[in-house]
Structures are given as structure tokens and as C-alpha cells.
Amino acid sequence: MSTLSDRLAPGRRDAVRRGGKRRGRLVAAAATAWLVFVVLHLLLSGRFWLWLVPDLVPPLVYLAVPLLLVAALPLTRGRARLWCAGATAVAFALGAGQSGLDPAALRAGGEPPPPGSIRLVSWNTEYWDQDDDPERFYGLLKARNADVYVLQEYLNWVDGTPRRVDEQARLRREFPGYHIAVQGELVTLSRFPIVSTVPVGPARSLGPRPPWDSAFALGKVLRTDLRIGPSIVSLYNVHIPTQYMLDENPFASRFYTALRGRAAARQAQFRGLEEDLAGNHRPVVVAGDFNSTGAMGEMRGLFDRLSSADRAGDSLMPTSWPADGPALWRLDWIFTASLAVHDYRLLDPRGMSDHRMQETRLSVKGGGGA
Structure with a gap:
């Protein structure tokens, strides 16, 4: 079964592929940045005064951002998708407890x-x-x-x-x-x-x-x-x-x-x-x-x-x-x-x-x- 890019003219096909790669790189960069943010938060919150500024984010973001990254996974391919999925899963595991969610309810x-x-x-x-x-x-x-x-x-x-x-x-x-x-x-x-x-x-x-x-x-x-x-x-x-x-x-x-x-x-x-x-x-x-x-x-x-x-x-x-x-x-x-x-x-x-x-x-x- 041919894909949309296969049916396009060669120049257009290359442009579509480059656009897909750019979107995939953006999702990978976002997943990496979010994982770094969560790790820094766990290390610095309550220990470094300047982290009081990032501490102002609503705790709900610790759930919302991983969900958005999961929704964006179809934009990635191959190893980039594996990396994004892994980084998102680790960030979620580390950050879910910071979200304010109260399962006891x-x-x-x-x-x-x-x-x-x-x-x-x-x-x-x-x-x-x-x-x-x-x-x-x-x-x-x-x-x-x-x-x-x-x-x-x-x-x-x-x-x-x-x-x-x-x-x-x-x-x-x-x-x-x-x-x-x-x-x-x-x-x-x-x-x-x-x-x-x-x-x-x-x-x-x-x-x-x-x-x-x-x-x-x-x-x-x-x-x-x-x-x-x-x-x-x-x-x-x-x-x-x-x-x-x-x-x-x-x-x-x-x-x-x-x-x-x-x-x-x-x-x-x-x-x-x-x-x-x-x-x-x-x-x-x-x-x-x-x-x-x-x-x-x-x-x-x-x-x-x-x-x-x-x-x-x-x-x-x-x-x-x-x-x-x-x-x-x-x-x-x-x-x-x-x-x-x-x-x-x-x-x-x-x-x-x-x-x-x-x-x-x-x-x-x-x-x-x-």
C-alpha cells in the first residue's frame, strides 16, 4: 500500500519527509527537556532558592505534559519514538507523585x-x-x-x-x-x-x-x-x-x-x-x-x-x-x-x-x- 509521500512528486515527497523528521525531533526534544526538568525539580526543589520560580508551575502539569507527549508519539519514528516513549514514561513515573492527584479519594x-x-x-x-x-x-x-x-x-x-x-x-x-x-x-x-x-x-x-x-x-x-x-x-x-x-x-x-x-x-x-x-x-x-x-x-x-x-x-x-x-x-x-x-x-x-x-x-x- 503506498503512502501519501509515495504518491507525491519527488521534490514534494522529500519536503514531506523533512517536515516529518523535524516534527519528530521537536517531540524528542520536548520529551528530553521535560525529563530533565522533572529530574532537576526532584534534586533542587526545597534545596536551591532559585528553584522557587519553577516551583510556581501548577502541579497538574506533571500529569498533563506526559499525556501531551504520548499524544504526540505518532509524529515520531524508529529510535526517536522509542526514546520519546522511554523518556516520557520515566518522567511520568518520577513526576506523578508531584501532581497533587489523591488516589485515596x-x-x-x-x-x-x-x-x-x-x-x-x-x-x-x-x-x-x-x-x-x-x-x-x-x-x-x-x-x-x-x-x-x-x-x-x-x-x-x-x-x-x-x-x-x-x-x-x-x-x-x-x-x-x-x-x-x-x-x-x-x-x-x-x-x-x-x-x-x-x-x-x-x-x-x-x-x-x-x-x-x-x-x-x-x-x-x-x-x-x-x-x-x-x-x-x-x-x-x-x-x-x-x-x-x-x-x-x-x-x-x-x-x-x-x-x-x-x-x-x-x-x-x-x-x-x-x-x-x-x-x-x-x-x-x-x-x-x-x-x-x-x-x-x-x-x-x-x-x-x-x-x-x-x-x-x-x-x-x-x-x-x-x-x-x-x-x-x-x-x-x-x-x-x-x-x-x-x-x-x-x-x-x-x-x-x-x-x-x-x-x-x-x-x-x-x-x-x-
């Missing part, structure tokens, strides 16, 4: 919550109620009827500068009977008694009553120890600094100076959190906005030590930012140790934040350390 989720289980909500409020109707804002929070609220960005943002807010009087009115802990932009509300607060990481350098600006800059992890029945559970409210501001110019040298500084600040918060967890043998919950996807190397220590609550969820690809969609990034997380997780959901913030709200139900396994 195919199972039935966690065990049904027992009586007395704890409802916990974690949410980056996006500058509290600065641009929202306060009644709607507080109504959204109260509608969750959570036992514990872990909230970030308890502040306003004016002319590019963070500004303190003080709504503790209103919080006490809106949430009567709750215990309140505040550090900089972090606020934790709990129906359970807060028996202690422990400085974590860079916040250890803060005095007992630090200026708000200092607490905002250094206090990105708020640990509160809660008495829940006979147990004490350590709750970590986390807001890791962002690595990139959307209005910054990556072609200016100051962009890289700022990037390196933010990388150092992020690493200090992650190290402080991991060091505190290493010395804490109580049941723990670590919740908040990590400004980090599951593909980023800075999260490895938490994944190695703790369990992600989304294993009890029902979403194959849970994403939390931007909330008004399409949400391509998972920046908000809840991790636990020595606690049973019964369900996990990401909720619509009704236009009051660019982050989706996390909600889970937990219970203490046996007795926690006192």
Missing part, C-alpha cells in the same frame, strides 16, 4: 466521626473583612459551627503595607465561650481551653509583648496546646511567607534579591516548625496556608512526619487557590499525627477570600500526653 474516606468529634476550620481570610461586609464575614465563619478555627491574615493591607486590626472584642461577642490566641496576623479560636502557647521558630526571638510589626514578620507559626477531654493536643496555626508577589518584575535584579530573602524566611519557618514537631510527642494538628504545593521540596519534612487530612476527602485533585477558579494550586493544608481524621472538605468562601476554606472532623486516638 477513590476509597470510602475516613471512619465515621464518633460522638464528640472535633470540627476544625482553617482559612486564610484575605485581610480579614477589609473589603467585605463584616456581617457576611462573621456569618460565614459562624455558619461552620466549628469547635476550633485556625485563621490567617488577621490584618488589613493598605497602600502595600500590612496594618494591625484589633477585633478581639467582637470575636468574643460573636464566639462566646471560645478561647482566643493571637500572634501577629494569626488567630486561633477554640471551644477547648488553651493551656499554653509555645513560641516556634523565629518567633522564639520575640519578647512577651512584641510590637505588632515584629510579630507579623516573625510569628508565622502559632502553637496553642488545647485540653480536649483527658488529652492535650498541640495545634499549629501556620502561614508560610509567599515566595513571589504578582506585581514583581522577574527581569529586574531586585526580584532575585527579594526572592532569595523570601526563600530564607520560608526556610526558617519550616525549620522551626519541624524542630518543634520533632520534640513534641503529643497529638498534633498543623493547619493553615503554606504558600506551597505538595510538589515543593520544602514540604517533604511535613509529609514524612505527618498525615495529610485530605486522605479522608473525596476529591481526586484537591485545590485551594485561587478560590474563584480555576483553582490550579493547593496551598492550604491540614496535617495530623495521633488523631483520627473522619472527613475533609474544601469550601467556597463566597467571594470573601482568594483561598478556599478547609474543614475537617477529628478525634483523639486513645489518650494524649498531658
